[in-house]
Amino acid sequence: xxxxxxxxxxxxxxxxxxxxxxxxxxxxxxxxxxxxxxxxxxxxxxxxxxxxxxxxxxxxxxxxxxxxxxxxxxxxxxxxxxxxxxxxxxxxxxxxxxxxxxxxxxxxxxxxxxxxxxxxxxxxxxxxxxxxxxxxxxxxxxxxxxxxxxxxxxxxxxxxxxxxxxxxxxxxxxxxxxxxxxxxxxxxxxxxxxxxxxxxxxxxxxxxxxxxxx
Amino acid sequence: xxxxxxxxxxxxxxxxxxxxxxxxxxxxxxxxxxxxxxxxxxxxxxxxxxxxxxxxxxxxxxxxxxxxxxxxxxxxxxxxxxxxxxxxxxxxxxxxxxxxxxxxxxxxxxxxxxxxxxxxxxxxxxxxxxxxxxxxxxxxxxxxxxxxxxxxxxxxxxxxxxxxxxxxxxxxxxxxxxxxxxxxxxxxxxxxxxxxxxxxxxxxxxxxxxxxxxxxxxxxxxxxxxxxxxxxxxxxxxxxxxxxxxxxxxxxxxxxxxxxxxxxxxxxxxxxxxxxxxxxxxxxxxxxxxxxxxxxxxxxxxxxxxxxxxxxxxxxxxxxxxxxxxxxxxxxxxxxxxxxxxxxxxxxxxxxxxxxxxxxxxxxxxxxxxxxxxxxxxxxxxxxxxxxxxxxxxxxxxxxxxxxxxxxxxxxxxxxxxxxxxxxxxxxxxxxxxxxxxxxxxxxxxxxxxxxxxxxxxxxxxxxxxxxxxxxxxxxxxxxxxxxxxxxxxxxxxxxxxxxxxxxxxxxxxxxxxxxxxx
Numbered sequence: 001x002x003x004x005x006x007x008x009x010x011x012x013x014x015x016x017x018x019x020x021x022x023x024x025x026x027x028x029x030x031x032x033x034x035x036x037x038x039x040x041x042x043x044x045x046x047x048x049x050x051x052x053x054x055x056x057x058x059x060x061x062x063x064x065x066x067x068x069x070x071x072x073x074x075x076x077x078x079x080x081x082x083x084x085x086x087x088x089x090x091x092x093x094x095x096x097x098x099x100x101x102x103x104x105x106x107x108x109x110x111x112x113x114x115x116x117x118x119x120x121x122x123x124x125x126x127x128x129x130x131x132x133x134x135x136x137x138x139x140x141x142x143x144x145x146x147x148x149x150x151x152x153x154x155x156x157x158x159x160x161x162x163x164x165x166x167x168x169x170x171x172x173x174x175x176x177x178x179x180x181x182x183x184x185x186x187x188x189x190x191x192x193x194x195x196x197x198x199x200x201x202x203x204x205x206x207x208x209x210x211x212x213x214x
Numbered sequence: 215x216x217x218x219x220x221x222x223x224x225x226x227x228x229x230x231x232x233x234x235x236x237x238x239x240x241x242x243x244x245x246x247x248x249x250x251x252x253x254x255x256x257x258x259x260x261x262x263x264x265x266x267x268x269x270x271x272x273x274x275x276x277x278x279x280x281x282x283x284x285x286x287x288x289x290x291x292x293x294x295x296x297x298x299x300x301x302x303x304x305x306x307x308x309x310x311x312x313x314x315x316x317x318x319x320x321x322x323x324x325x326x327x328x329x330x331x332x333x334x335x336x337x338x339x340x341x342x343x344x345x346x347x348x349x350x351x352x353x354x355x356x357x358x359x360x361x362x363x364x365x366x367x368x369x370x371x372x373x374x375x376x377x378x379x380x381x382x383x384x385x386x387x388x389x390x391x392x393x394x395x396x397x398x399x400x401x402x403x404x405x406x407x408x409x410x411x412x413x414x415x416x417x418x419x420x421x422x423x424x425x426x427x428x429x430x431x432x433x434x435x436x437x438x439x440x441x442x443x444x445x446x447x448x449x450x451x452x453x454x455x456x457x458x459x460x461x462x463x464x465x466x467x468x469x470x471x472x473x474x475x476x477x478x479x480x481x482x483x484x485x486x487x488x489x490x491x492x493x494x495x496x497x498x499x500x501x502x503x504x505x506x507x508x509x510x511x512x513x514x515x516x517x518x519x520x521x522x523x524x525x526x527x528x529x530x531x532x533x534x535x536x537x538x539x540x541x542x543x544x545x546x547x548x549x550x551x552x553x554x555x556x557x558x559x560x561x562x563x564x565x566x567x568x569x570x571x572x573x574x575x576x577x578x579x580x581x582x583x584x585x586x587x588x589x590x591x592x593x594x595x596x597x598x599x600x601x602x603x604x605x606x607x608x609x610x611x612x613x614x615x616x617x618x619x620x621x622x623x624x625x626x627x628x629x630x631x632x633x634x635x636x637x638x639x640x641x642x643x644x645x646x647x648x649x650x651x652x653x654x655x656x657x658x659x660x661x662x663x664x665x666x667x668x669x670x671x672x673x674x675x676x677x678x679x680x681x682x683x684x685x686x687x688x689x690x691x692x693x694x695x696x697x698x699x700x701x702x703x704x705x706x707x708x709x710x711x712x713x714x715x716x717x718x719x720x721x722x723x724x725x726x727x728x729x730x731x732x733x
Contacts, residue, residue, distance in 0.1 A: 163390030
């Protein structure tokens with residue numbers, strides 16, 4: 001069996017991906033764990049690239065690595081996470097976890113080796129020529145055939161945004177706010193009140209008070 | 215392939231809800247004060263508009279009713295109002311738009327109207343409760359509007375993709391609504407449980423859908439059904455594999471055994487106004503999901519999903535009724551009773567026969583409609599009894615209600631009788647139709663078991679009545695504070711339960727007609 005260059009790449013990337021995934025859950029330092037997660041995302045992007053899904057590959061690097069993970073890193077750095085407390089019982093739960101994982105692997109192997117899912121039954125996707133634009137094709141179906149679910153997905157994001165604001169924003173009454181609109185709209189008569197006080201004369205020592213009244 | 219601009223007209227109700235909710239979002243961001251008041255009224259406008267559009271869009275009023283109306287004298291018209299309404303309701307046909315993503319049919323129309331009405335009732339009942347606890351905000355109403363949109367998308371879903379998107383819109387909104395009382399540990403815990411289990415269920419459903427897609431190579435429900443008819447085209451093993459996961463996802467949404475764990479905690483932890491929403495609109499959505507996925511898409515696998523539904527149904531009835539006996543919290547008790555009611559619904563749905571399935575579906579539709587009506591009344595009364603700092607959710611809080619207010623004690627008794635399935639309340643006929651369908655499908659033993667279990671269930675419903683009428687009231691003897699409109703609406707709601715119990719045939723006719731027109 002001749003091993004082609006893409007096959008070598010696939011196994012290389014997969015090995016890195018598995019290693020990074022393992023390190024995410026075994027790293028002592030949470031910041032290191034996040035960095036390994038970045039590596040895992042990046043490598044899965046590479047695997048997508050091998051499958052000629054360039055748009056997805058670039059999207060995962062830009063969105064997950066560029067935006068989401070950086071935010072994650074900030075959060076992890078700001079929170080005071082007690083690693084030892086979180087890792088309590090890691091060794092105790094490990095055997096159970098391994099058993100579950102082994103069962104899952106066995107089941108997946110059985111499914112994938114079943115009659116229907118075997119590799120021969122799944123034709124390889126047709127190779128596309130170099131000038132083919134992945135993003136263009138995706139855009140065409142998203143904005144035509146799948147416009148309805150696409151727009152609804154945007155509403156799901158809106159719901160997430162509204163509820164995030166609703167659940168975390170606290171208006172604190174004790175703090176004094178400034179209202180710029182009210183400040184601009186203010187008139188002189190709101191701030192300065194001119195009382196006309198009738199001049200009066202006191203019986204004794206009137207001289208000084210009379211001058212003030214003037 | 216040339217792309218054609220789809221016909222937006224059938225989706226007018228959804229578009230109206232989206233437009234009004236976005237408008238409300240803008241309005242409340244600029245409104246200085248009274249933002250929540252504006253949102254409250256806008257939500258009602260949206261619901262009303264959606265209901266009217268739903269009825270109006272796919273039907274031609276002048277063609278069906280106008281002719282009849284001209285011929286008949288007015289008194290005759292009034293007398294035959296029911297028949298004419300039925301004719302009008304049935305005058306629409308199944309139609310697709312957005313390339314099979316959106317499916318409009320009489321069943322969807324009926325469910326949408328009921329959803330709009332029930333959400334409006336939830337808002338009216340719950341407003342004072344939220345104001346007392348300083349939970350009322352514009353965001354609350356906005357999220358409810360989006361949840362309604364999710365339900366409507368789910369109801370008129372014509373493809374696996376729109377089922378999933380609608381479900382996510384509804385679930386995400388529900389998680390946020392449960393957590394709305396963020397300072398209460400109980401609410402936050404409930405929201406967290408709901409979220410984690412809901413995410414798991416979404417994953418299961420999606421996994422099943424991917425299997426169905428893999429086996430049939432199509433997302434549209436009608437296409438899926440079509441490719442199933444030909445035994446050569448799709449791989450049965452993969453389909454059955456997917457079916458199990460799809461049923462699991464649906465069972466989670468309905469909250470039936472063995473996917474019921476979240477129900478009691480969420481019902482108890484959520485603010486009562488939100489609980490009422492989850493107990494009503496969510497159930498209608500889940501029913502629609504069962505109809506779309508199983509009765510339409512995977513119809514050809516009926517022999518397989520029938521057994522799964524029968525099993526979960528029976529297990530829910532047994533577990534729900536037995537566990538509800540031990541509850542001292544009324545909301546928790548209603549949660550377990552909800553589990554058993556959903557079990558009944560599934561039994562009805564699964565009792566299809568080779569002659570036809572209209573009876574089975576119609577009985578289950580009747581069941582869910584009347585259950586929503588009854589549960590709304592039940593939570594409405596709990597909301598009515600509560601006031602600032604007092605939840606009225608424990609059974610003891612209802613002690614001696616008769617001495618405080620005979621009217622409300624009587625109405626609560628009607629709700630409990632109906633839930634227990636005592637004759638001549640609507641709950642009796644709902645159970646009766648389901649049992650009839652079950653019996654005629656040849657599941658006599660299951661029908662007997664269901665009857666025995668509802669007798670067991672009658673114990674805890676009647677205990678509430680006993681507590682209200684024969685126990686001494688607690689020292690706290692304060693009156694019931696609620697505005698006149700809420701009292702009237704709630705009374706009408708409860709009286710509707712009693713009236714439907716006396717004249718169930720009209721609603722049943724509607725259900726049969728709608729099911730015949732759709733499934």
